[in-house]
Amino acid sequence: MKVAVAYKPGEPLVLEDLPVPEVGPRDVLVRVAASGICHTDLTSINRAERDTPLVPGHEACGTVEAVGADVRRVRPGDRVLASVSPACGSCWWCVNEMSNHCERGATRMVPRFDLPDGRRAPALCGCGSFAEAMVVDEAGVVAVETDLPDEQLALLGCGVTTGLGAALNTARVQPGSSVAVIGCGGVGQSVVQGARIAGAATIVAVDLSADRRAAALSAGATHGVDPGDGDPVEQIRALTKGRGVDHSFEAVGLPQLMVQAFDMARAEGTVTYIGMPPSRDAELTLPAISAIFSGKRIQGSVVGGSQILRDFPRFIRLAESGRLDLASMVTRRISLDDVNEGLHLLEQGEGVRTVIS
Structure with missing residues (x-):
């Protein structure tokens, strides 16, 4: 599958043909439908102290294609919204309404992608949505039911x-x-x-x-x-x-x-x-x-301060009712092949949100 990899800080992303990451017991394989390009992606790509390859992208939605044996939150066929912040729902932070500090946060930098040179690259924020598909911990996705277009729904991910x-x-x-x-x-x-x-x-x-x-x-x-x-x-x-x-x-x-x-x-x-x-x-x-x-x-x-299990549905309702305007925020649509152009637009401060779809 096609994946955009950040090899060195400050350099353009490289499009690679990589195998789909392995799906572990608590993992979910998601076919990416849309991914916003966020300033955090740009910062992480350019971060001088980064010494390993990275697959950026963390603001995304898509469809579940497969789940691990221990996954209970979603099932194949579900439309899901990925989150920059996982929420297991059962740790001390989640139970005390601070799931944005969930103990499953360590899953954000798990190596997921096998690179041609033998190294393994982590997925930014546990997602790595600058790819045709991503594998994430089940705590990082929420099943949603909405008719909002993919390009708008994805923006809620971050x-x-x-x-x-x-x-x-x-x-x-x-x-x-x-x-x-x-x-x-x-x-x-x-x-x-x-x-x-x-x-x-x-x-x-x-x-x-x-x-x-x-x-x-x-x-x-x-x-x-x-x-x-x-x-x-x-x-x-x-x-x-x-x-x-x-x-x-x-x-x-x-x-x-x-x-x-x-x-x-x-x-x-x-x-x-x-x-x-x-x-x-x-x-x-x-x-x-x-x-x-x-x-x-x-x-x-x-x-x-968002609790994704509570706030994703709440924010979707605001968008469906017209009180939250997501459509106006999507100022550019590009393909994954043009990801470096999208990053350049962000670096120049042009537009509000460019979405890969």
Whole structure:
């Protein structure tokens, strides 16, 4: 089968003809119908400290073709949504409604693909959806019943769930509140939609790309801020009578933008960090006095605090009802053969989401 392999950091993916990975007792073989290209894919491909080949792709949906002997959650023929975060449903984290920290997380980097040179490559986040088929632990898939198109459904596997969940689960945006979102790619657009669904009165989209600001305005943002026009923190304060916003979100992963998100939040406001940093060594430095005496709450958001067994069906219902607009987020459709073009578009900040289908 055709598989896109990342051999060396920063180099184009190589399309290989590889055997279908072995299906273990707790594994599920999924024929990939659609896979979004997420910024986490790009970060993982380019991560300098990566020293082994990798099969990227983790935002996907498809159909179950085979299951291992111990699999109970799904069966052949099921339409499934893959998750960047597995949820076994029975460990301490899952039972205590923190399945985004499930003990089965170790399955994310299990070697799955046998390469021509004899090495074995892990699948990113336990998925490896830049392939015609993938083998995942059963904890990483959820059976779904919906008529949503594959290209839209796939987005719920990571980007939409991460952004929507950050607004609804992690920050718990309240009706009438004010929100600023730094970075309006797939995750940021989903934060915007989550804030709209929650009833926020002011939603400010901050991005250098005019197209992405326009997309955010169509998705529910009330204002767009171009950092190229001046200090975005001052622009946010000008829109909020000098106070800053109730909720700020950083959806890029750059420490300097994380500082801006902190500065954009009002006293006693909430700062939520979502973006994937470019390296494990990246550090965030904040002024200690302000961090204490502003009373601001600073929090990370892992997969939007989402519990996939609960939230995948919930978010699907929001999309089916029209309250969550997935169609507008798909700005480009490509084949697996064009995966490097899709990654280039993401690197250039073009469009919201490119989907391989």
